[in-house]
Amino acid sequence: MKTSPLQVFGWASSILVFVLFLGWGVEAKVVSRASESDPTATSSPLGKKIYEEKCAACHGLTGKGDGVAAVTLSPKPRDLTTGRYKFRSTESGSIPTDDDIIRTIREGLHGTSMPAWKSFIDRDSLKALVAYVKSLSPRFSTETPKGVMVGLVVPISPATIAAGKRVYEKLQCGVCHGSDGEGGGATTTEFFDDWGQRIVATNLTEPWTFRGGSNVRDIYLRFRTGIDGTPMPSYKGTATNVEMWNLAQYVASMARKPVWSMNEQEVRAHYAKLEAQAIADPIARGRYLVSSLGCIDCHTPTKAGGALTSDLLLAGGQRWDIPPFGTLYTANLTPDVESGIGSKSDDQLVQAIRRGVRSDGTRMLPFPMPWPALAQLSERDVKAIIAYLRSLPPVKNKIPDRETPNIFSYLWGKFRLLILKEQMPAYIHYGNAGSSGAISAHLLSTIERKEGVQ
Ligand code: HEC
Ligand code: HEC
Ligand code: HEC
Numbered sequence: 001m002k003t004s005p006l007q008v009f010g011w012a013s014s015i016l017v018f019v020l021f022l023g024w025g026v027e028a029k030v031v032s033r034a035s036e037s038d039p040t041a042t043s044s045p046l047g048k049k050i051y052e053e054k055c056a057a058c059h060g061l062t063g064k065g066d067g068v069a070a071v072t073l074s075p076k077p078r079d080l081t082t083g084r085y086k087f088r089s090t091e092s093g094s095i096p097t098d099d100d101i102i103r104t105i106r107e108g109l110h111g112t113s114m115p116a117w118k119s120f121i122d123r124d125s126l127k128a129l130v131a132y133v134k135s136l137s138p139r140f141s142t143e144t145p146k147g148v149m150v151g152l153v154v155p156i157s158p159a160t161i162a163a164g165k166r167v168y169e170k171l172q173c174g175v176c177h178g179s180d181g182e183g184g185g186a187t188t189t190e191f192f193d194d195w196g197q198r199i200v201a202t203n204l205t206e207p208w209t210f211r212g213g214s215n216v217r218d219i220y221l222r223f224r225t226g227i228d229g230t231p232m233p234s235y236k237g238t239a240t241n242v243e244m245w246n247l248a249q250y251v252a253s254m255a256r257k258p259v260w261s262m263n264e265q266e267v268r269a270h271y272a273k274l275e276a277q278a279i280a281d282p283i284a285r286g287r288y289l290v291s292s293l294g295c296i297d298c299h300t301p302t303k304a305g306g307a308l309t310s311d312l313l314l315a316g317g318q319r320w321d322i323p324p325f326g327t328l329y330t331a332n333l334t335p336d337v338e339s340g341i342g343s344k345s346d347d348q349l350v351q352a353i354r355r356g357v358r359s360d361g362t363r364m365l366p367f368p369m370p371w372p373a374l375a376q377l378s379e380r381d382v383k384a385i386i387a388y389l390r391s392l393p394p395v396k397n398k399i400p401d402r403e404t405p406n407i408f409s410y411l412w413g414k415f416r417l418l419i420l421k422e423q424m425p426a427y428i429h430y431g432n433a434g435s436s437g438a439i440s441a442h443l444l445s446t447i448e449r450k451e452g453v454q
Pocket of ligand 3: 289290293294295296297298299320328329330331333349352353358359360363364365368369370374385402
């Protein structure tokens, strides 16, 4: 019989397991622990290899979500050591099933940096990878997933959709998603998840953005099991099985036509509607721009690990060391008069955002404040951003002045950078450098960390 590549792989992995047992005690422990709970874990060396090649850059070597790339990502990669998963077919608080994890890996998570791996990892490798991912959290060796009973499927009809609309009202999904599913009339649509990431209640009329899948069953599972670690609750026991299917069918029916299937007239009407909304409600437009242009990620101090400090939202105080240019602190963008933008004119803010001119008339570097990219914003959009910032509650957080090196250290730094071609690591600090806190740790170096894996 011909030897298949899989068999060769089997031998190779057995040898590897043997070497691991002889050599590294720690590695051997991981392999043996995983194999007690899961028969597929014998292929863990393969899983480990794929994990280290494809996942560790974001999720970190030990799965803590602290890989080299994590610094710049929002939302942050999941900490896989806690066994807490957002997208499950299991009860709230339970670990997910293998199929849930496979689904996330194959399909990716829309609107985040988590890629869809289906064309890059074949079925067998995926099994080994899942076994390895599970071995990163001790919960998988002590707990079993508590699957939900998806009751009898109700056939879809105009009547069931109409009934679903009543369930949507009864369960008050509109408090967060809006009565129209697009946030209209919602109390608030913006939240933090338990990892300190800023999240928005999903626009239910755009099912292609659902990260847990967009068919009726996926939607049923989402509100039935909840999204752990977020305000999206589990609706277990709040309605009958038939009502839940009706609701899922109604949510699926809210889907609007995506732009890529519209004809010319529809595209025009769609953008005209968006434009009318932006004009009618500049603060909402500004909120959307501020959360999508990354202002929050830089202008909010973070805790160790990168979670945003929610009570200091946009209050500035992140410290950036960029040799040889000096140390910069992000500005307090809340309307506090002494420490924020309260005393600045609209014109000063427009100049800062689009031209990189500070209020004192001096020029910023072209980074980290991304004004060269923001230069393309329309007048109306910059004004909307400013209107939104002025609508925030003022937070007192006095930001230190930037520190620039003297001319000799600056020139010496430039010489090291350009002539000696030395790497000069830049640092982003955790903690708040403003008056209401102190820097807790001095840890993050994007450049130094990158060197570590090269
Ligand atoms: C470019 C960065 C990146 C890479 C590479 C990456 N991920 Fe992720 N991953 C993320 C982010 C970001 C999230 C969290 C998204 C969120 O909070 O909604 C995530 C979430 C997850 C989750 C959690 C899903 C849940 O239900 O909570 C799993 C499991 C996962 N990733 C597995 C993997 C595996 C396995 C690989 C390698 C094949 C991988 N990821 C590679 C960025 C990445
Ligand atoms: C307290 C606020 C809140 C309520 C009430 C709420 N949701 Fe959500 N919902 C959220 C948030 C926040 C998210 C996004 C979570 C995230 O980004 O991780 C979400 C996400 C979703 C998603 C998309 C999940 C995906 O796959 O990406 C669906 C579908 C959904 N909700 C349906 C519902 C339905 C149906 C109800 C009523 C039964 C409901 N929600 C009630 C806050 C809420
Ligand atoms: C990658 C990080 C980053 C992002 C993203 C970012 N900023 Fe900044 N911003 C900074 C830093 C750093 C400074 C201080 C720069 C300096 O003084 O040289 C700053 C300064 C400012 C200032 C103050 C100028 C002054 O008068 O001193 C304003 C206003 C501002 N940013 C607004 C914004 C807005 C609005 C957004 C989103 C559209 C944004 N920033 C996105 C890092 C960032």
